[in-house]
Each structure stands twice: as C-alpha cells, then as structure tokens.
Amino acid sequence: MKIEILEKIVVACVLIFLGIIIISFTMLTYSTTLSSDLSEYCLENLPLTGAINVVCAILLDFRAYDTLGEILIIFVTVSGVVLLARREK
Amino acid sequence: MTSRIVKTVTKDLLPFILLFGVYIILYGHLSPGGGFQGGVILATAVLLVVVVYGIGRFQKFIPYLTVAETVGVTLFVLIGMIGIAYGKQFLVNFGTIPLMNIIIGLKVFVGLLLMYLFFIGWEVKK
Secondary structure, eight states, X not given: OHHHHHHHHHHHHXXXXXXXXXXXXXXXXXXXXXXXXHHHHHHHTHHHHTOSOHHHHIIIIITHHHXXXXXXXXXXXXXXXXXXXXXXX | OOOHHHHHHHHHHHHHHHHHHHHHHHTTTTSXXXXXXXXXXXXXXXXXXXXXXXXXXXXXXXXXXXXXXXXXXXXXXXXXXXXXXXXXXXXXXXXXXXXXXXXXXHHHHHHHHHHHHHHTTOOOOO
C-alpha cells in the first residue's frame, strides 16, 4: 500500500520536472529574437535558382541535403516495411 | 463488397486524380506543390483503385515497385554528383529543380504505394 503511494509521488515528481523543463525551453525559444538574415538571403537569391516557388527553391537548392535526408528516410522506411511485413511460406 | 456507386465514381474520377498529381509534380517549381505532394496524390489514386477493384491487375507490376524505389534514390544521388563533375559542390543547382521534382515524385509514389499495399495485407511471394 505504501509502495503504491510512493510510486505515485515519484511519477508526479518526474512529470512536474518534465513540465518545468518544457515550459522553460518554450519561454526561452520565444524570448530570443531570430536574425532574419537567412530568409532575406533566400529571397534575394531566388532568381538565381530558376524557380518561382520559394518553398521548392529552398527544398531543392538551399537545403538540398535536407531533401536527400528525407528521401533516404522514405527509402529506409520502405525497406523496413518490406522486410518486416514479409510472410514466410 | 463495394457498391456500384463507388465503382462508377472511382472509374470516372481516376483520370482527373492522376492528372492533378502529375500537374502538381511538373509545376512544382512554378506553383505551390512539389514532388512529395504529387507523389502522395498519385499513390492515393492507385490505392483507391486497389481498394475498390481489388489488386488483380496490379499484381504483376508490384515486384517492379521496389526496383523503381531503388532507382529513384540512385538517380537523385547521381544528379547531385553532376555538380562535382563540373567542379562545384555536391547537390548544386543548375536548372535541375524540375528533374529532381520528377524523381522525388516517382520515388514517393512508389514508396508510399508499397507501404500502403503492405499495410492492407498484400504479401511478397519469395
């Protein structure tokens, strides 16, 4: 009986600790001001990419490594699904 | 299982869904859209046919889907390596955005279709 109460107290303490961490990080990220040099750079160099769509230009020119990572993620996911869902006959 | 209404609507809507997906892929650099979104639209179109009409006619095409997935990844990396051949960095852009959109669209279409088919119970015969 006492062990259950102790468990509940420990879980409550852990959850409160996690909540404090998350709230503090959220307030920290909202209190800092981001520099807008990067977005201005993307907008100024948009004609050089040959694309009108800003999102597509960022995905395939400025952040092409990001797209490569996404493609590899899909590839690894499909490989895992095909391997794990295969049924032996 | 499926009613005549669902079959008729699927048969009539399928060309427009496929056309819309191809449009999203090919005009990705000019209008909102891109390879990922168009690929998902194409995959859902084929999945609709599979759910409504059964997998019968698509059975023989399915082993080629894994090949297309691998070819898509390889083509993307090779197009990135063209920049190295011209003395610039990896994945440099010199007008290859539509080509990359097409490759990404093919790859996402094939990959998501494979995952959908596995999740609805299709199985690989060894």
